[in-house]
Amino acid sequence: MSTADVVVIGAGLAGLTAAIRVAESGARVHVLAKGHAATHWGPGGIDVAGIPAASTPRDGIRRLAGEPGHPYAFLGDDVAAALEWIRPHLAAGGVEYLGDLDTPLGLVPTSIGGTRRAAILPAGQAAALAPWAVGERLIICGIRGFKDFWPEAIAASLARERIWEGGNRPTSVTAVSVVLPGLAPRHNLNALTIAGRFDDPAWRATAIEAIARAVGSVPGSGGRVALPAVLGIREHAAILAALQKRLPAAPFEMPLVPPSVPGIRLYTALRAAVIRAGGRVQIGEMIERVEHDGRRVTAVVSAAAVRTYTVRTGALVLATGGIAGGGLVAERDGRLLEPLLGLTVEAPPADDWLLVDAFDPAGHPLELAGIRTDAELRPVAADGASLFDNVRVAGSLLAGQRYVRDRCGDGVALTSGWRAARSLTAVPAGHAAEPGSERP
Amino acid sequence: MGDSHAYDVLVVGGGATGAGVLRDLARRGLRTLLIERDDFGTGTTGRYHGLLHSGGRYVAKDALAARECIAENRILRRIAPASIEDTGGYFVATPDDPDDYVDGFQAACAAADVDCEEIPVADAFRAEPALNPRIRRVFRLPDGSVEPWQLIESNVADARAHGSDAWTYQRLVGMERDGGRIVSATLRDERSGSVTRITPRFVVSCAGAWSGQIAAMVDVTVTMHPGKGTMLIFNQRMTDTVVNRCHKSSDGDIMVPVHTVAILGTTEQRVEDPDRYEITRDEVAALIREGEKLFPDLGRMRLLRAYAGVRPLYQPPAEVTAAAMKDGRQISRAHTVIDHDAMDGVENFVTIVGGKLTTFRRMAEDTVDLVCAKLGVTEPCTTADAILPNQVPGKTYWLGHRLAEHEAEGGGDADLLCECEFVTRPMLDDFLDRHPGCSIDDVRRGTRIGMGPCQGGFCTFRAAGLVGERARRVGAADVAESADRAILGFLRERFKGTRPIAAGRQLQEQWMISGVYEGGLGVRSLIEHETPEASREVVDVHR
Numbered sequence: 010m011s012t013a014d015v016v017v018i019g020a021g022l023a024g025l026t027a028a029i030r031v032a033e034s035g036a037r038v039h040v041l042a043k044g045h046a047a048t049h050w051g052p053g054g055i056d057v058a059g060i061p062a063a064s065t066p067r068d069g070i071r072r073l074a075g076e077p078g079h080p081y082a083f084l085g086d087d088v089a090a091a092l093e094w095i096r097p098h099l100a101a102g103g104v105e106y107l108g109d110l111d112t113p114l115g116l117v118p119t120s121i122g123g124t125r126r127a128a129i130l131p132a133g134q135a136a137a138l139a140p141w142a143v144g145e146r147l148i149i150c151g152i153r154g155f156k157d158f159w160p161e162a163i164a165a166s167l168a169r170e171r172i173w174e175g176g177n178r179p180t181s182v183t184a185v186s187v188v189l190p191g192l193a194p195r196h197n198l199n200a201l202t203i204a205g206r207f208d209d210p211a212w213r214a215t216a217i218e219a220i221a222r223a224v225g226s227v228p229g230s231g232g233r234v235a236l237p238a239v240l241g242i243r244e245h246a247a248i249l250a251a252l253q254k255r256l257p258a259a260p261f262e263m264p265l266v267p268p269s270v271p272g273i274r275l276y277t278a279l280r281a282a283v284i285r286a287g288g289r290v291q292i293g294e295m296i297e298r299v300e301h302d303g304r305r306v307t308a309v310v311s312a313a314a315v316r317t318y319t320v321r322t323g324a325l326v327l328a329t330g331g332i333a334g335g336g337l338v339a340e341r342d343g344r345l346l347e348p349l350l351g352l353t354v355e356a357p358p359a360d361d362w363l364l365v366d367a368f369d370p371a372g373h374p375l376e377l378a379g380i381r382t383d384a385e386l387r388p389v390a391a392d393g394a395s396l397f398d399n400v401r402v403a404g405s406l407l408a409g410q411r412y413v414r415d416r417c418g419d420g421v422a423l424t425s426g427w428r429a430a431r432s433l434t435a436v437p438a439g440h441a442a443e444p445g446s447e448r449p
Numbered sequence: 450m451g452d453s454h455a456y457d458v459l460v461v462g463g464g465a466t467g468a469g470v471l472r473d474l475a476r477r478g479l480r481t482l483l484i485e486r487d488d489f490g491t492g493t494t495g496r497y498h499g500l501l502h503s504g505g506r507y508v509a510k511d512a513l514a515a516r517e518c519i520a521e522n523r524i525l526r527r528i529a530p531a532s533i534e535d536t537g538g539y540f541v542a543t544p545d546d547p548d549d550y551v552d553g554f555q556a557a558c559a560a561a562d563v564d565c566e567e568i569p570v571a572d573a574f575r576a577e578p579a580l581n582p583r584i585r586r587v588f589r590l591p592d593g594s595v596e597p598w599q600l601i602e603s604n605v606a607d608a609r610a611h612g613s614d615a616w617t618y619q620r621l622v623g624m625e626r627d628g629g630r631i632v633s634a635t636l637r638d639e640r641s642g643s644v645t646r647i648t649p650r651f652v653v654s655c656a657g658a659w660s661g662q663i664a665a666m667v668d669v670t671v672t673m674h675p676g677k678g679t680m681l682i683f684n685q686r687m688t689d690t691v692v693n694r695c696h697k698s699s700d701g702d703i704m705v706p707v708h709t710v711a712i713l714g715t716t717e718q719r720v721e722d723p724d725r726y727e728i729t730r731d732e733v734a735a736l737i738r739e740g741e742k743l744f745p746d747l748g749r750m751r752l753l754r755a756y757a758g759v760r761p762l763y764q765p766p767a768e769v770t771a772a773a774m775k776d777g778r779q780i781s782r783a784h785t786v787i788d789h790d791a792m793d794g795v796e797n798f799v800t801i802v803g804g805k806l807t808t809f810r811r812m813a814e815d816t817v818d819l820v821c822a823k824l825g826v827t828e829p830c831t832t833a834d835a836i837l838p839n840q841v842p843g844k845t846y847w848l849g850h851r852l853a854e855h856e857a858e859g860g861g862d863a864d865l866l867c868e869c870e871f872v873t874r875p876m877l878d879d880f881l882d883r884h885p886g887c888s889i890d891d892v893r894r895g896t897r898i899g900m901g902p903c904q905g906g907f908c909t910f911r912a913a914g915l916v917g918e919r920a921r922r923v924g925a926a927d928v929a930e931s932a933d934r935a936i937l938g939f940l941r942e943r944f945k946g947t948r949p950i951a952a953g954r955q956l957q958e959q960w961m962i963s964g965v966y967e968g969g970l971g972v973r974s975l976i977e978h979e980t981p982e983a984s985r986e987v988v989d990v991h992r
Binding site: 047050051052056116117119120121122123124125154156157158159161162163165166168169172174184264266267269331332333335338339340341342343359360362363365366367368370375413414416418 | 730733734737748864865866874906907910911913914915916917918920921922928929932933936937940941944947948950951952953956957960961963964965966967968969970971972973974975976
């Protein structure tokens, strides 16, 4: 048994952002999550509104806010504030983010040889975003024996003008591979094991020399070098600085299939910020049930390995994610459920969830499903009536957004987490959160 | 106009039957060409539950079919052991199965020469703890599971060793008839569009559910009753033994463990066009409800996808009855060799219809006996005795064989590209070496990459990378397009068959994978700019 002012369920960008802000207000916050969230499979940037029509994230927010039911309709004005608020927290955790809402959305090359629209990126990826000068080269540097990064295929794809939408792009794209010390005979390498090696200063000194030799073997000068996103976790900033100093071309990381090292750095920095502010983060807690007394949630009960664990709480932030995260559960009979509180889920009929073509540009209608809230992020019923007074919903559980197709999931998560915290803490003193101690 | 080639026999349709007919003709000294409009085994053969029949499912109502099944079961175990997993089979009596059927089952098996032994129910529960605890009797029969694509490859390899040919992606677009004879056939290459003319002495149609379309090219009517069978793939083997309900065969009454997954079959539904059909959520729900009578926890297990095959059911014109028309299941599964000389006045054309994968060799033998009689060839059939190429006598497939072979070679250090199905980089390299110009879908059937629980989410990208790297090495002009096709084709193929099962953990996994590819990896940038050629693989959305 434990007591908190606010329990946050979910340890993704939304939940951890809410937790940092709640903790900073002086309230006791516990984050409970069954596992890691979308941070671990996303590219590690902060995608606010990467839609093709938008020139900048701010323009994208404006356009999305005009779509019926999009959370930006009530969150859009706070995205800038939330972003500037989180930036120093992330920097303190070793990951610096560059770009803001007025940074032009540009095409960033990806590790399947495609491009994606982005503006706000961690420093390790930011070099990809600058406009390409005439004659500028791009070198794709792979690691021999690493099966999640294929430089030849990436280079061949990125050499095509159409992948860059016919616009600004590198003049040449070349692939090289490097043998890193102690890795070649050890097959079945993954991004995490290589990142772990980079954190070792002696090993990385040799590795960086090997990369410099491979890059140096490509004729020409200047330009940029794309490396798989494996450049350390704890020591990432130092590794990036050493590479920038040693290489003849500006290095940047390309995010990979999961586990995402840039995403893990983001998660690590967020978690550290919660703890610095006095909050607790517990991963591996399967939530068994949320207890409530009428319109107020009173406790969260989770099942860890050998015991149930009860946290009495004054308020709840529900940041359990969408379908991928398990915040929404699709039943075989076509119902879509929110399993913890049984909240009303706004969803299309089951026969319309998915379109016939996997990549139909219209996007699968199911992506819009979620929980509808009022402007304070309190969940509401189908008729718009609020259901719980001390519950806030944040992140991809919110209805009305296409978090993947419209690349707005990070912006919604960040801003809704930030706003949920404000909503729970910015009420008159003494009511910030019903003290759990009143319910021993 | 393209090339012209002369052959003794042209075989149309590269399923198991066509491959068996090709092999038998080749072994009897006839120079034969097999053509298939897609890859081998992409029609009914590859859309099948994987059961090697003991015959037990037919003993009560089609003893002839049962007798053929057990005979061929014994032959296939001898000539193609590597394509067979000797799972054994249970026929279980649930509380829903009628006593009279169960009581008469052993006698019916004995009458059809099908080995059948009743075992203590407790033994079955010990072996397969996921079984319904209310099962009251269990019979053990020699069912197994069979890998259709490898079986076809072995048959084709044997035919090639005997001087015959087999071409994939060649669609038969027309046949020219001169009075009572077919004199030529025109093929179109489905990838290059080039046209080839074949002048055969004889034509055998092994087009299964598509036989009517082939026969119509020479103004012959073959009325097929394509029967759609829907199957569900689960992400785990909740049973290592084939499990059948002990009753008159019906929907959702068989579970077959196949490689790393298990397949629940099937339904039976008439369809008009074998290329166009849908699977509905209701059908899936009904199958699971029936399947829960075998495995009560089935509803909570993760479904990977739903798919359907079209059975080549044939009704000889004279025997059409109103009752049989209503229920496809009452049409005999035993096969029919249609002699179009006697029936329709086309002297060098036969069609083989009906049957099932287990009896494909026997179907081929009966067909080729007729062809040889007409061509004056007296060589006897040897396909039941000669072990197929790349097979080791007595050594059947087992689930751990890839790992075991790998360990035997020293283990440990291979690039494991597909963790689910244990496909290594050397295995994929070897397949690509042997199949120049193949599609990523061909790679999937050939190696099982992407067929396990992650359904290609992680290995897709690696397969595409390897394809790109290889294309680059040989200086191919379309390196990037090859990789695009690999990634997009794979993701699309895996998406098919998930709409009617979108729920639970499968939907969760699918959503995560689409988030990875569409989000961080920008897969849409490849789609928005893909060439028409690269999008070819999405055309047949129902398959």
